[in-house]
Amino acid sequence: MAPRLEINGLSKFFPGVRALDDVSMNVEGGEIRALLGENGAGKSTLGKIVAGVYSRDQGTVLVDGAEIGTLDEKAAGDLGIGIVHQEGSLVPQLSVAENIFAGRQPTQWLGQVNVRAMRDQAKALIAQLGVAIDPALKVSGLSPAQAQIVEIAKALSRDLRILILDEPTAALTLTETEKLFDVVRRLAGNGVSVIYVSHRLAEIFSLCHSVTVLKDGRLAGTRRVAETSTDELIRLMVGRDVHFSRSAAGRKIGEIVLEAQDLDAPPLVRSASITVRAGEIVCLAGLIGSGRSEFCEAIFGARRRHGGSIRIGGKAIDPKGPWDGKHAGIGMVPEDRKAAGLFLGMDIVNNVAATVLSRVSSGANFSNRKAEALARNFVDELRIATPSVRQIVGNLSGGNQQKVLLAKWLAMEPRLLIVDEPTRGVDVGARSEIYRLLRALADKGVALLVVSSDLPEVLALADRIVVMAEGRTVGELPGDGASEEQVLRLATRYTASVAEVRKQPGMAEA
Amino acid sequence: MQITQPMAETAERRRENLFVRIVRRLADSRELTLFVLVVALALAMSIVYPNNFPTASNMRAVLLNLAPVGILVCGMMLLMIGGTFDLSVGSTLAFSGVWAAVVAGWWGWPAEIAVLVGILVGALCGLVNGLIVTRIGINALIATLGTLTIYRSLTYVTAGTGVTPITDAFAAYGRAADPLFRIQSPFWAMLVLVLVGGWLVARTRFFRQFYFIGGNPRAAQLSGIRVDRLILIGFVIMGALAGLAGVLGAARLNSAVVNAGVGIELKVITATVLGGASLKGGEGTILGGILGVLFIALIENAMIINAIGVFWQGLVVGLVLLFAVSLDRFKTSGRA
Numbered sequence: 001m002a003p004r005l006e007i008n009g010l011s012k013f014f015p016g017v018r019a020l021d022d023v024s025m026n027v028e029g030g031e032i033r034a035l036l037g038e039n040g041a042g043k044s045t046l047g048k049i050v051a052g053v054y055s056r057d058q059g060t061v062l063v064d065g066a067e068i069g070t071l072d073e074k075a076a077g078d079l080g081i082g083i084v085h086q087e088g089s090l091v092p093q094l095s096v097a098e099n100i101f102a103g104r105q106p107t108q109w110l111g112q113v114n115v116r117a118m119r120d121q122a123k124a125l126i127a128q129l130g131v132a133i134d135p136a137l138k139v140s141g142l143s144p145a146q147a148q149i150v151e152i153a154k155a156l157s158r159d160l161r162i163l164i165l166d167e168p169t170a171a172l173t174l175t176e177t178e179k180l181f182d183v184v185r186r187l188a189g190n191g192v193s194v195i196y197v198s199h200r201l202a203e204i205f206s207l208c209h210s211v212t213v214l215k216d217g218r219l220a221g222t223r224r225v226a227e228t229s230t231d232e233l234i235r236l237m238v239g240r241d242v243h244f245s246r247s248a249a250g251r252k253i254g255e256i257v258l259e260a261q262d263l264d265a266p267p268l269v270r271s272a273s274i275t276v277r278a279g280e281i282v283c284l285a286g287l288i289g290s291g292r293s294e295f296c297e298a299i300f301g302a303r304r305r306h307g308g309s310i311r312i313g314g315k316a317i318d319p320k321g322p323w324d325g326k327h328a329g330i331g332m333v334p335e336d337r338k339a340a341g342l343f344l345g346m347d348i349v350n351n352v353a354a355t356v357l358s359r360v361s362s363g364a365n366f367s368n369r370k371a372e373a374l375a376r377n378f379v380d381e382l383r384i385a386t387p388s389v390r391q392i393v394g395n396l397s398g399g400n401q402q403k404v405l406l407a408k409w410l411a412m413e414p415r416l417l418i419v420d421e422p423t424r425g426v427d428v429g430a431r432s433e434i435y436r437l438l439r440a441l442a443d444k445g446v447a448l449l450v451v452s453s454d455l456p457e458v459l460a461l462a463d464r465i466v467v468m469a470e471g472r473t474v475g476e477l478p479g480d481g482a483s484e485e486q487v488l489r490l491a492t493r494y495t496a497s498v499a500e501v502r503k504q505p506g507m508a509e510a
Numbered sequence: 511m512q513i514t515q516p517m518a519e520t521a522e523r524r525r526e527n528l529f530v531r532i533v534r535r536l537a538d539s540r541e542l543t544l545f546v547l548v549v550a551l552a553l554a555m556s557i558v559y560p561n562n563f564p565t566a567s568n569m570r571a572v573l574l575n576l577a578p579v580g581i582l583v584c585g586m587m588l589l590m591i592g593g594t595f596d597l598s599v600g601s602t603l604a605f606s607g608v609w610a611a612v613v614a615g616w617w618g619w620p621a622e623i624a625v626l627v628g629i630l631v632g633a634l635c636g637l638v639n640g641l642i643v644t645r646i647g648i649n650a651l652i653a654t655l656g657t658l659t660i661y662r663s664l665t666y667v668t669a670g671t672g673v674t675p676i677t678d679a680f681a682a683y684g685r686a687a688d689p690l691f692r693i694q695s696p697f698w699a700m701l702v703l704v705l706v707g708g709w710l711v712a713r714t715r716f717f718r719q720f721y722f723i724g725g726n727p728r729a730a731q732l733s734g735i736r737v738d739r740l741i742l743i744g745f746v747i748m749g750a751l752a753g754l755a756g757v758l759g760a761a762r763l764n765s766a767v768v769n770a771g772v773g774i775e776l777k778v779i780t781a782t783v784l785g786g787a788s789l790k791g792g793e794g795t796i797l798g799g800i801l802g803v804l805f806i807a808l809i810e811n812a813m814i815i816n817a818i819g820v821f822w823q824g825l826v827v828g829l830v831l832l833f834a835v836s837l838d839r840f841k842t843s844g845r846a
Contacts, residue, residue, distance in 0.1 A: 322733070341732070346792070364714045408733070
């Protein structure tokens with residue numbers, strides 16, 4: 001008999017990136033298959049192609065032996081393929097029942113929605129999952145776990161054959177996760193094939209039958225869960241050929257600049273500590289959702305902090321907002337360049353001047369001359385490719401935008417510079433140049449705290465690597481000689497121990 | 511023939527380019543576009559109505575009538591540059607005017623104190639707007655729609671049918687005219703505000719922060735700009751300006767009318783957008799705003815002289831607004 005889902009030679013290209021490269025896999029009916037991989041390995045992309053969210057560029061997809069042509073989300077739904085997105089796809093203002101039957105509500109005369117029938121059907125669907133949620137409730141009043149279950153019920157409202165779950169437990173507590181797992185097991189027991197996208201190893205071992213590992217968009221291997229180990233899976237996830245060279249020259253590392261202790265900024269930062277010295281590059285590694293960016297925001301003052309202490313150059317600070325962090329000499333290059341970093345509609349001069357308005361002024365007057373001179377300096381120093389300093393930043397390439405963003409923070413001459421994902425959406429050429437810039441900064445004695453999800457980047461840049469998991473700093477490695485495997489082990493070990501806690505009955509929720 | 515043909519084509523293309531360049535140039539600077547339009551309109555009217563338009567008394571009337579909108583535009587432009595706006599300005603204006611009149615007319619306090627009270631009441635209204643928007647986090651449209659109703663209601667509660675007459679000393683604040691042009695004080699107040707405000711917003715580092723806030727509020731916040739505090743200050747300035755406009759209006763008529771400024775907010779926002787502000791924020795100048803006011807005033811004046819009547823006014827102003835905003839599509843600096 002043909003497998004439920006058969007994927008052959010699947011490839012997907014995004015501009016400048018090969019997200020999936022010749023991936024093949026088979027999934028049987030009733031099987032729970034994990035898709036495992038590092039951040040950016042292509043696991044979500046694969047799930048979204050099967051669900052018709054993205055189109056494929058090459059390869060074939062067969063469902064129960066029948067080849068399927070071009071697929072959109074609706075066609076996939078008609079085929080019995082459902083997806084529960086990471087972000088969620090429910091309308092919070094509408095009821096559970098309306099969400100489940102979005103666009104397909106049962107009607108009575110004159111096209112009126114038959115509310116009673118809709119609610120009854122919704123209730124029956126949810127009951128199939130072994131849970132009770134009132135279908136008349138608004139989705140905005142549900143817990144994240146209940147919302148996930150409603151999403152699954154929505155997929156179930158059609159004749160479901162394949163269910164794709166994309167990082168479903170990211171926002172769930174321990175008992176909620178267990179409840180979700182029960183639902184998934186029950187579905188698989190009824191013959192539904194489940195593709196479970198996750199990077200949490202522990203969950204895979206407690207839930208899945210088999211696991212397919214992706215690495216840089218390629219198939220790294222498929223194993224039966226019963227016959228594999230954490231070590232083997234980590235080995236499959238890492239070990240790439242792309243390596244950026246470390247700088248050979250030893251740097252002079254000075255006094256402690258940042259000392260943050262037991263920072264608590266719920267829900268994402270629970271207890272995080274770090275020190276960064278002058279002239280040192282410390283990389284903050286960890287899985288997505290481990291609280292790295294949030295930890296940095298708390299240090300900078302962009303996120304409310306409930307506990308813990310921050311010292312800059314030995315002096316305690318209590319930043320109430322980014323202006324306080326800036327005043328203490330901290331700069332922060334945010335992860336989302338377009339939404340949080342740049343003024344895309346303004347020119348380079350104004351973008352660079354944004355953090356140093358007082359320095360480019362004479363008295364109360366903003367001085368265009370001074371601001372232009374400052375911008376021109378940075379355009380030369382950082383080799384920003386632009387026809388003029390009056391160029392609108394939105395018209396520059398990603399790499400050059402990233403350099404303008406760096407310039408904006410270099411202009412204030414920070415003692416500590418936090419850089420969140422320094423090379424996201426930047427091509428390889430600009431990448432090594434940004435590494436060069438960051439190293440040059442450290443050489444000048446700036447303390448650098450770099451958040452990165454890109455392990456080769458971490459290994460190339462870091463003097464020291466601090467690893468976060470579940471909102472806590474869980475380990476530290478020297479940058480020299482560290483391997484991707486060691487970093488991943490630290491980042492996942494903690495989730496593994498959480499899973500052990502989950503198995504103990506009567507354990508209170510964290 | 512074979513040689514001249516391409517040359518003729520090139521010349522034609524150059525002429526086209528010149529035309530396109532002029533359009534682009536005009537579209538690039540809203541101030542320039544408006545300035546050209548205002549001058550053209552004034553010239554046309556001087557030619558068509560030589561006996562009615564370019565007379566001293568008509569000019570005086572036009573300039574005096576545009577004063578309240580002109581004063582309000584200064585504040586509205588600042589708010590819109592910062593990506594927000596205030597719909598309650600008309601009610602604030604009436605409320606402040608009535609309070610100044612109560613203090614001077616009913617309580618018999620000195621006119622100076624009354625003027626000050628009026629402006630402070632306006633600033634207080636602005637402060638409340640700003641606190642609602644920044645502290646409670648209610649969207650400016652809803653927040654100031656609410657206070658528009660509240661302030662107007664408070665005006666009725668304070669002075670029922672208004673305060674008439676106030677006092678001569680108080681009235682002098684709105685009636686004093688310069689000896690040369692004999693234009694009364696509201697216009698001169700507006701002129702000073704436009705000049706000082708124009709300089710402040712265009713040149714000073716403090717007010718420049720509003721452009722960053724409007725350009726990208728999150729990036730501004732993360733750049734260490736105190737977004738909420740500045741927006742709050744913007745609302746207070748807007749309120750104080752509405753207070754001043756209310757005081758001057760009441761003084762000029764020697765009467766505080768409870769219906770003063772009804773609907774003025776839409777006129778002010780029209781002039782501000784016409785002057786180059788965008789609802790998204792980050793753009794605009796006070797100069798542009800005042801040119802927008804001037805343009806609308808001229809169109810109104812043309813309608814009055816022409817005896818077309820006020821019914822057509824809205825049509826013309828609306829069309830011009832839509833035309834000016836659609837000119838943005840030709841901007842060279844914007845992305846396609």
